[in-house]
Amino acid sequence: xxxxxxxVKGMNDVLxxxxxxxxxxxxxxxxxxxxxGYREIVTPIAEYTAxxxxxxGEVTDLVEKEMYTFPDRDGRSLSLRPEGTAGAVRAxxxxxxxxxxPVTKWFYAGPMFRHERQQRGRYxxxxxxxxxxxxxxxxxxxxxxxxxxxxxxxxLGVPQARARVSSLGCAGCRPFFRERLTSFLRPRAADLCExxxxxxxxxxxxxxxxxKEICATTRAGAPSTLDVLCAACRAHLDAVVADLAALSxxxxxxxxxxxxxxYYTRTAFEVHSDAAELGTQNTLVGGGRYDGLVEELGGPSVxxxxxxxxxxxALLAIxxxxxxxxxxxxxxxxxxxxxxxxxxxxxxxxxxxxxxxxDHRGGSPKxxxxxxxxxxxxxxxxxxxxxxxxxxxxxKDLRSGEQQELPQDALLAEISRRLSG
Ligand code: HAM
Numbered sequence: 552x553x554x555x556x557x558x559v560k561g562m563n564d565v566l567x568x569x570x571x572x573x574x575x576x577x578x579x580x581x582x583x584x585x586x587x588g589y590r591e592i593v594t595p596i597a598e599y600t601a602x603x604x605x606x607x608g609e610v611t612d613l614v615e616k617e618m619y620t621f622p623d624r625d626g627r628s629l630s631l632r633p634e635g636t637a638g639a640v641r642a643x644x645x646x647x648x649x650x651x652x653p654v655t656k657w658f659y660a661g662p663m664f665r666h667e668r669q670q671r672g673r674y675x676x677x678x679x680x681x682x683x684x685x686x687x688x689x690x691x692x693x694x695x696x697x698x699x700x701x702x703x704x705x706x707l708g709v710p711q712a713r714a715r716v717s718s719l720g721c722a723g724c725r726p727f728f729r730e731r732l733t734s735f736l737r738p739r740a741a742d743l744c745e746x747x748x749x750x751x752x753x754x755x756x757x758x759x760x761x762x763k764e765i766c767a768t769t770r771a772g773a774p775s776t777l778d779v780l781c782a783a784c785r786a787h788l789d790a791v792v793a794d795l796a797a798l799s800x801x802x803x804x805x806x807x808x809x810x811x812x813x814y815y816t817r818t819a820f821e822v823h824s825d826a827a828e829l830g831t832q833n834t835l836v837g838g839g840r841y842d843g844l845v846e847e848l849g850g851p852s853v854x855x856x857x858x859x860x861x862x863x864x865a866l867l868a869i870x871x872x873x874x875x876x877x878x879x880x881x882x883x884x885x886x887x888x889x890x891x892x893x894x895x896x897x898x899x900x901x902x903x904x905x906x907x908x909x910d911h912r913g914g915s916p917k918x919x920x921x922x923x924x925x926x927x928x929x930x931x932x933x934x935x936x937x938x939x940x941x942x943x944x945x946x947k948d949l950r951s952g953e954q955q956e957l958p959q960d961a962l963l964a965e966i967s968r969r970l971s972g
Contacts, residue, residue, distance in 0.1 A: 561667075561675030568874030572866055573678070576707060577660050580680045580860070583703050587695075589658040589682050594638035596662065600628040606637035606844060608813025610754035617665040631664035635681045636814070636841070636857055637848075643685055644850035658682035660862075672832030672864045681838075681859035685845065688854035690787045693818040693840060694794030696858060700822050700836050701800050703860075708869040709835065711825040713801040717776060717808035718788040719756075719815050722843060724781035729755055731774045742769040759809040775806030787817055814841040818856065826868035835868065836860045876927025879970055882909035883919040885935035892939060896932065896962070903963060905970075923949065930966055 558564055565573055581591065600620050607613050619631040632638055639657055642648075648655050660680045667673055684692055697714050704712035720728055733755045740748050747758045747766050759770065780788065788804075795802045810819050819839035826833070838858025845853040880900060884893035893909050900907045910922050916933070923931050933945040933954075944962060947954040948969055957965055 559675070561669045563674060563676070567877075569866075571874060572869075572871070573862065576862060576866060576869075577678075577680065579707055580660065580703065580862075581658075583699070583706060584658040584680070584682055587656075587699055589656045592639060592642065592657045592659050593661070594635070594642050594659065595632075596664075597629045597631055598638055598641065600630040602637050602641055602848075603630055603633065606640060606814055606848060607634065608754065608757075610750055611757060611813055612760075612811060613665065617667055619664050619666060633665045634663055634812070635659050635661070635679060635859060636683060636812075636844075639681075639683045639857070640841075640844050640848050640850075640855070643683075643853075644845060644848050647850075649685070649845075649851055649853055652686075654684070654686040656682070656684050663859075670832065672829055672861075672867055674863060677864075678862035679859040680862060681857060683855060683857035685853050685855045687856070688842065690790035690818070691794060693787075693791045693820075693856055694798065694800075696838070696856060697791075697795060697802065697820055697822070698798050698800045700838075700858060700860070704822065704824065704835060704865065707865060709824050709826065709865055710868065712822055712835070713803065713824075714795070714820055714822050715803050715805040715808050716788075716791065716795070716818065716820045717805055718780055718784055718817050719776050719810070719819050719839070720780055720784050721816050724779055724784055725816075728774070728776050728779040731779060732756070732758070735773050736769070739769045754813070756809065756813075757811075759807075760811050777804075777806035784817055791818055810837060810839060814844045814847075815839040816842045820858075822860075824865075824868045828867045829864065832864060833868075834861075835865050874927075876906075876929065878906040878908045878926045878928050880905055880907045880930045880932060880966060881919075881923035881926060881928035882907070883916055883923065883931055883933045884909060884913070885916060885933075887913075888936065889934045889939055892934060893932070896944075896959075900963065900966070905966065930969060932962065 603618060604614050613633050618633050620628060623629050661678065662676050663679050664676050666675055701712050701714060733751065736751060736758060740751060742765060744761060744763045744766050747761050750757050792804060808819055808821060817840040821834050822836035823833045824835055836858050840856040842854040845855060882893040882897055884890040890913060897907045897909050908926060910919050929950055931947045931949060933947060938944050942959055943956050944959055945954055945956050946962065946965060
């Protein structure tokens with residue numbers, strides 16, 4: 552295929568059976584979040600670019616290098632969302648949600664777009680399930696969120712999920728950390744990449760997540776945020792860690808943890824899995840507290856915390872099972888009157904909640920049975936002129952090989968009995 556007619560690099564088609572795995576994953580995720588009192592929001596895929604520069608930070612890889620940004624037909628700069636928090640906070644502020652409720656718990660699931668270097672587990676269009684809680688400053692919610700994530704990943708079948716937790720301080724103590732970090736790095740500037748040298752004055756915290764080897768070596772021994780926390784931030788972090796320990800959640804306090812987005816304050820966390828399939832891309836979830844962002848985007852001063860999980864990455868960590876059957880029941884019809892009867896019966900069985908198909912091309916019973924097999928059907932209803940004239944149909948159980956002729960009005964009860972057995 553001509554290159555320009557193929558899918559965009561890094562933006563993958565998701566076809567069956569993988570699309571089924573993706574759908575089931577999202578379903579389990581949604582169910583768990585609903586069980587924790589979250590409600591779903593849907594925000595646009597594109598936002599004004601200024602929203603991301605303000606929320607995520609002008610001097611971040613995400614905004615400087617990774618966004619899909621383009622002018623719309625009115626000449627305004629739009630960007631495909633690289634993450635979901637900015638849009639969620641924008642919606643929270645725009646609709647003055649704080650006036651209607653003191654605490655808001657939202658989740659979202661959908662595609663995000665980042666023009667990153669491609670590798671296994673890193674794509675340019677990928678899905679996130681994310682959640683945000685507005686209105687709670689207390690550390691209990693931080694620990695509850697981390698606990699929920701570890702539980703969610705294990706419910707989804709991800710092996711060995713464990714959290715790394717840190718604190719990035721607040722508007723009070725962050726400047727001291729910045730100062731310390733800059734004093735440490737400035738004399739070493741010659742051994743930093745060009746981006747980091749530029750960011751040293753603009754946004755020194757971003758130097759901590761530069762992936763280049765030279766920068767990682769230069770940073771060795773740099774101060775940690777944990778060294779500079781004020782008493783309130785220290786108490787907050789201690790309380791989060793104490794809750795996690797009390798709940799026996801596998802976690803590790805890690806002062807080297809930094810996040811690639813500027814909005815975080817206090818608690819920052821990631822959840823990793825040791826599943827071999829993940830290689831270096833083993834961060835399944837990233838999140839943290841962002842107590843200043845609602846105000847920064849024009850809203851009231853409302854504390855908030857959230858996370859996002861990379862769905863494709865989590866799927867890589869889950870052992871693939873054989874794909875489930877596409878249908879429960881397949882109708883094999885011999886002749887046109889039987890096909891028409893089968894079409895009507897398929898409709899009523901579908902209305903009863905069963906997954907049902909038939910082959911409108913007709914053809915030999917052998918060919919139709921082959922199709923039933925291909926779809927993984929457990930039961931086949933077989934009808935021809937004889938059965939129609941008797942008001943019956945044959946029901947064949949493809950698992951046991953048993954076949955019986957039944958009155959047509961007894962079919963549904965027998966199908967249900969067999970499928971539940
Ligand atoms: P993030 O750490 O940028 O955080 O992304 C969260 C997760 O999305 C990552 O841990 C990873 O699993 C997945 N992810 C990121 N980029 C890619 C990619 N190119 N390909 C595949 N998966 C990827 C956020 O997005 C924040 N909005 C999280 C948050 C919500 N913080 C507070 N509230």
